[in-house]
Amino acid sequence: MQNILFDDSYEYRFNPNDIDISIQQISLFYLLRRLEKNEIDLFADYQRNWNLWSAIQQSRLIESILIRIPIPSFYFDSNDDGEWQVVDGLQRVTTFYNFIVKENFKLIGLEFLPEFNGYRFSELPKELQRRIEEFPLNIYLINRGTPEEIKFIIFSRINTGGIKLNNQELRFALNQGAATNLLIELAQSDEFKDATFHSINPKRMNDYEYINRFLAFYLFKIDYNGNLETFMNNCLVQINKYNSDIEHIKSVFFKSMLYSIKIFGENRFKKIDIDRIRKSRINKALFDAISVNLAWLEIPELENLVRNKEELNFEFENIFNDKYFNEAISFATNSRNKVEYRFETVFQLFKKFKL
Known part of the structure; x- marks a missing residue:
């Protein structure tokens, strides 16, 4: 076999006009309703990796919302059935589901509101429950029609969460079936x-x-x-x-x-x-x-x-x-x-x- 001069060059080639991403602001309550109605494809996709944050990490996110600190934007993909798939923000969405819907952990390690350590969501004062539910979330929605081969490139670029999804996890999320x-x-x-x-x-x-x-x-x-x-x-x-x-x-x-x-x-x-x-x-x-x-x-x-x-x-x-x-x-x-x-x-x- 003759020797080969190895060349690792490669260029992406696609039409930027094919990328369709909209910016929306929704309430955390609206996000939870989509979760409860199975309109966000989350748990089946990431059954081994959707719950990686500790109770302290999750508690600190909830505390940020309680004291009105803005949190990073979320990215979702909208499929042909109108369902959303989480691209960036998986652990944050999971935290909301764990604390508000399932109530399967108590707040712990709070820095600014230590008086609420040991509280579940339903045990918080009604005012704070409303503050959480009405908290505004900025989301970027990759709309239907964006070509599949382009989506993976987009997702790789915007996947910046605290526990960054690797490329195989992204592929798995994108190609259910x-x-x-x-x-x-x-x-x-x-x-x-x-x-x-x-x-x-x-x-x-x-x-x-x-x-x-x-x-x-x-x-x-x-x-x-x-x-x-x-x-x-x-x-x-x-x-x-x-x-x-x-x-x-x-x-x-x-x-x-x-x-x-x-x-x-x-x-x-x-x-x-x-x-x-x-x-x-x-x-x-x-x-x-x-x-x-x-x-x-x-x-x-x-x-x-x-x-x-x-x-x-x-x-x-x-x-x-x-x-x-x-x-x-x-x-x-x-x-x-x-x-x-x-x-x-x-x-x-x-x-x-x-x-």
Whole structure:
């Protein structure tokens, strides 16, 4: 394989006139009514990450409202059904829901109104309850019609909350439907957990990111343009839009996970340290290249890899002597040329033993 001059350049190209964002001022009471009527898609989207603030952090937000300190603006996406999805302000919205609707925590650690420590919402004086409910909130609403591929860029730019959502959490919030259900099912599967040594921490949807990467490269690798985050988001958009063959996708994913164990054993998805100085861990770039290449093969080809696994693993270790391959899985791994290099290297390795 000839050496490649790696180029990590990429430019966003879209029409700014397609962006439609309106500015509104609503009362906190109005926000709560939308929550109670399930007109804000919140809890299903962020069931593992929607309640990250401590009781003190939540109490201090309520205290800010009680003493009339302005709080940052909120960003919501309006979908085709008129529902809102929280883009920026998730923990603040959750705090309002916890304290006012569910009343599942008492105020604690107040700095300016310590006399109300230990109070729930319904225990506050009526005047203070009204002050909270009538508190004005500034919101930015991304209106229907704004293209999906542009939304992810917008959300990445405006996602500035106290606990900033990562890109996978944003993708998950934006693409509810068949795509996110697929992420959940595959990430929770025994096949994925076994293949990854039960070592992928699900916090902040890290496991979903592995699955999302697999789906994107398996389904759309030919369209990869060098921007991984947008590429992964577009993958979920396309799965929802065209109702992709979900059962087939699940089948090839499970097949890939099973044969990764059969073929590579303890070395699966790991960057091998030739000098054995440090213990190897799962490498995301290797996970992409190996899992997707396995998924592209038929069962008889995979069985041939199993039969030749000793020789295959010997050559697999030798790959790490290639400095370009090591770069392609270690540094600025998202450039198109580095993606192509590592995928092609693994493809050529399998090609030697699959027949």
